[in-house]
Amino acid sequence: MYNANGIAVRLDENRYKKLQIQGGAAPAFSEAVNEFEMKSNKPLVVLVFYPKRRLILIGRGDRRRRVVTAKHRVNIDNAVVLKKPLDETKIFNEIHPNPRTEIKYKLDNGDLLDTRFFQEIIEAIVRLRPELKDHIELLCTDPKIWLEKFTLKEKESLALQKETVSTSLQVSGIEHDEYSDWQPKDLISETSCYLDGLGQTRMREDSMIHADMSLVPGFDEVQNLRGSTSRVFHNRATKLTVTMANRLPLEEQTGADLIYYNETYHSFVMVQYKAMEKDKKGNEKFRFPEKQFEKEIMRMQELHNLISEPPLINKNSDKNNFRLNYNPFFFKFCPRDQLDPLDAKLVRGIYLPIEYWKYLENDPDHLGPRKGRSLTYENVGRYFSNTDFIILVSKAWVGTSREQSEQLKRWIQKIIKTGDSITFSVQQKNDEVLLKD
Secondary structure: OOOOEEEEEEOOHHHHHHHOOOOEEOOOEEEEEEOOOOOOOOOEEEEEEEOOOEEEEEEEEEEEEEEEOOEEEEEEEEEEEEEEEEEHHHHHHOOOHHHHHHHHHHHHHOOOEOHHHHHHHHHHHHHHOHHHHHHHHHHOOOHHHHHOOOOHHHHHHHHHHHHHHHHHHHHHOOOHHHHOOOOHHHOOOOOOOHHHHHOOOOOOOHHHHHHHHOOOOOHHHHHOOOOOEEEEEEOOOEEEEEEEEEOOOHHHOOOEEEEEEEOOOOEEEEEEEEEEEEOOOOOEEEEEOOHHHHHHHHHHHHHHHHOOOOOOOOOOOOHHHOOOEOOOEEEEEEEHHHOOOOOOOOOOOEEEEHHHHHHHOOOHHHEOOOOOEEEEOOOOOOOEOHHHHHHHHHOOOEOOOHHHHOOOHHHHHHHOOOOOEEEEEEEEEOHHHHHHO
C-alpha cells in the first residue's frame, strides 16, 4: 500500500523550459499550489505534469508557508524524471470508473489527494511504468521507519553531523528549513554521512567544486578523503559548499568537528560537538576529565600554537581582519536526548571558547562529592547560545585572521586524523546569481 498523500503540479511551457528537466534526477525546485491542509504526517508525493497533460516527474513534496492568498509553496525534491512522459489519459484508463471522475477533478484543480485516491492513481502509474515502483515506495515511506534500522550510537553520530550542517546553514544566512528533506534510506555504506541522505539534487561535479575551492586553505585535505561527499546550498547572496567525510563507520565515531571558512573575511572557526548525559535527577551534564577529551584539548592547543600571532595594525590594515578573538576553537555541548537527525533545527546547547574551558576545568564549582567533575547549565556561568554564536561567526567577530588562515593546511591535516566526522563548510558570495542580476 502506498500510504501517502499526493498533489499534482502543472507546469506552463515557460516554467518547464526554465527548469530544464531532463531524464534521470531532477533539480530541487518550488511551486505555488492551491492552499491545502495536511490532516496527517504522511509523506506528500508530487506528480508534475507538462502542459500537454503528460506526467514527467514524481518527487517528494514539502509544504511551506503561504506565498499569496489561497496559495502555498511546495518544495519538490528527491524526484525522478520519467524517461518517456506518461500521457494522463492512459493513467485514467487504468483507474476504476467509480473514483475516476473525482480524481480527475482533484488533479485538474490542484487539490490534495488523500491516501485512498492517491493509491488509485499511483497503482495505475506503476502498472504502466513498473520501473518506477521502487522509487515511489521510497517517497511514500516515513523517514522515521528507515531510521529504526540504525543503532542508538549511529543515530547520535548522524545527529551530530546534522548539527554541523545546520550550524553552517544558519551562520551563512541560508534558511535551514529549505533543506529539511533528509532521508536516511541512502545511508548504505560504511563511510555514509548525513549529507548522503540529502539525495543527489544538490551535488555538483567534483571539477566544479575544486575550481570554486582552489584558493581555500586545506580544502583538498578533506575533499580527498575516502568517501567524502559535497553539497552546495545557496540563496541570492550566498553560496555554501559543505564537504563531509567519515574516516570511521558511524558506530565508531567519537564526535563531530565543524571547520567553517568565511571567504569574505578569510576566517576559520572550528567547533567540536560533544553529547551531554542526564543524571538520575534528570539534569543534563558533561562529565570530565575524560581521556579522549583531554587529548583533543591538547591537540587544539598544539594547533593554535602553529598559528602566527594576530596581525599588527599599520597603515595598510584591512578592517575585515579585525577579530574580538583570534582563537578559532569552540566546543558545543548538546543534550543527548535532543539529538535527532530528522530535526533540521539546531539543538539547544552550550557553546564555549577553548580559553573559557581552561578556567572551567579547574573551577571548584564543577567538583562533585566523589571528586569527579561535570559541566551543567547551572554551573557553567556564562556561555554562548545558538543565536549568540551565529552572530559572532557570521560576521567573523571571532576566528582566524587572513594571515593565520593561510597557515592552516597543517592544522587541518591533524584534525582529519581523529575519529571524528569532519564537516568543512565554505561560505562564498553567490556570483552566479549576482551575474544574472
